[in-house]
Amino acid sequence: MLAGFQNIAKIPELKRRIGITLLLLAVYRIGAHVPTPGINSEALAAFFSAAQGTLLGLFDMFSGGALSQLSVFALGIMPYISASIILQLLTVVIPHLERLSKEGEAGRRKITQYTRYGTVALSIIQGFGIAFGLEGMTGPGGEMVVMHPGWSFRLITVITLTAGTAFIMWLGEQITERGIGNGISLIIYAGIVAGLPNATLNSFRLLDTGEMSLFLLILLVVMMILVVGFIIFMERGQRRIPVQYAKRVVGRRIYGGQNTHIPLKINTSGVIPPIFASSIIMFPATVANFFDVPWVQYVAAMLTPDHWLYNLLYVAFIIFFCYFYTAIVFNPADVADNMKKYGGFIPGMRPGKPTAEYIDKVLSRITLGGAIYVSVVCVLPTILIQKFNVPFYFGGTALLIVVGVAMDTLAQIEAHMLSRHYEGFLKKGSVRGRR
Structure with missing residues (x-):
């Protein structure tokens, strides 16, 4: 396997793709710490500490902690995933979508365009829901999570969160096209793995x-x-x-x-x-x-x-x-x-x-x-x-995503190296992805 990693540096295209992927994932993680205006971050963190085991905790895990901080990437990539699943379900019942799915690359591009529209629509709906919900939240000391509630806060929040989700969607598509691996899956992977250091530190604190x-x-x-x-x-x-x-x-x-x-x-x-x-x-x-x-x-x-x-x-x-x-x-x-x-x-x-x-x-x-x-x-x-x-920390849905995405990405890197007659990660056989 060590020889396989050494061979990556010998393939300029593969090295460039991995570099682009890491750079775009770094941009995503930086954006996850840029806060949305008008939020009392301390009161919001206290509220989310009591929200573990709920949908808020699940979405916060997928967004890499961006939701608990209400950053510009608070909605994460979940609206895109929801829109994709809805389109897949509608393909079974709507003849027009079924025909598009069988038209090859042109049909897939049209379905992808519909998915983008659906992502923006779901982001706007979820943004309004989060804005209205935040205005009624209070911290443990009774302090308001939203410092200046009203329509100005709601509109700014909706625009910020929708733009953040659209930007994440663009990052995922760029990773898929110019980088290595599936961009959307890697963004979810990065969000989940980002919580690993804190989970490790908490384990050692319990040990101490x-x-x-x-x-x-x-x-x-x-x-x-x-x-x-x-x-x-x-x-x-x-x-x-x-x-x-x-x-x-x-x-x-x-x-x-x-x-x-x-x-x-x-x-x-x-x-x-x-x-x-x-x-x-x-x-x-x-x-x-x-x-x-x-x-x-x-x-x-x-x-x-x-x-x-x-x-x-x-x-x-x-x-x-x-x-x-x-x-x-x-x-x-x-x-x-x-x-x-x-x-x-x-x-x-x-x-x-x-x-x-x-x-x-x-x-x-x-x-x-x-x-x-x-x-x-x-x-x-x-x-x-x-x-x-x-x-x-690593369990359930998070573990399935982390292992599955890692297998897919390794399979693509392996395919790039073997296609150029370089030894891959395994001397016998190859790494097979989930698809």
């Missing part, structure tokens, strides 16, 4: 005060390494369905006749299910921060991570969204039709509907295994926090 033993710290580190290895193993896992193509004679040439396979990933849906599940379950706890309604407070207390109902609903929603999102992004009927069009078939299966039913049956079975795997990874940190009372 005697609240955590050295044996427990070593045990947690070993467990974290094992969980990361387990995630890498499962993310690379796939079921390969063999496919054969019949020989075709075109003029004087013979085409086809080769054997290939359909790689079905164990976790086709990625990190979308835990994000959706967390958002739904944390919604009552988020509402409880703004409204002092008895039944809302009661429901919010039952849906805290230390309650059994939270974990039960969390696992149930993860399994549901694993199947739901897999059904959206992977259509066995389309795969079967494409195979039939080009003369491909699965041995022992008739082309057309029987092939689609077989692929759907196999996909349903492995999706159950993937859903259980995602549930275990997401619930494990909650159990550790309950039992050992420690700040177990």
Whole structure:
């Protein structure tokens, strides 16, 4: 692996792409500390310290702490992700979007344009929601979070947060086009990893005060390494369905006749299910921060991570969204039709509907295994926090994102080096990404 890193410096284009990526990520992290005007930062930090375990805490993690500081990047990249997911869902029900998705590069550019418009619209809506919500917040001493409430503050906040999200979206697209890796994923990755130093310092503070033993710290580190290895193993896992193509004679040439396979990933849906599940379950706890309604407070207390109902609903929603999102992004009927069009078939299966039913049956079975795997990874940190009372930072959705993005980025770097006949990170085989 050391030789692989040394070979990066020998490829000017790859070195330039990595440099651009690091520079743009540094710009993102600098912007995450530029505050929005008119905010009492101390009162806001005190409010967010009590908002852990809610949607606010989840969004603050994805934004790298920008939301708790209400910086210009407070909304982070979540509006873009939400707009992308909404467009994917609408592609199934709106024929125009479905046609665009099948038109190749031109159609994808049009859908990307719609996604940008949707991102700006969601940013404006969320900006107004945050501005109105902040005006009613107070710190522990009763001090107002907003120093000068009113429409001037609301408009400035909406314009600032929307412009910040649009700029982050542009940064992500520039990283994807001119840098290395997926820009949007790397921005989320940078936001999550930015909290690692504080989590490490908090662990050592607990060790110094005697609240955590050295044996427990070593045990947690070993467990974290094992969980990361387990995630890498499962993310690379796939079921390969063999496919054969019949020989075709075109003029004087013979085409086809080769054997290939359909790689079905164990976790086709990625990190979308835990994000959706967390958002739904944390919604009552988020509402409880703004409204002092008895039944809302009661429901919010039952849906805290230390309650059994939270974990039960969390696992149930993860399994549901694993199947739901897999059904959206992977259509066995389309795969079967494409195979039939080009003369491909699965041995022992008739082309057309029987092939689609077989692929759907196999996909349903492995999706159950993937859903259980995602549930275990997401619930494990909650159990550790309950039992050992420690700040177990890398866990759940954050851990899936960090490991998955790292694998994707390494796979792209590996591909660049191997295409130029340089040794990659691994002497045998190659690093395979999630896609």
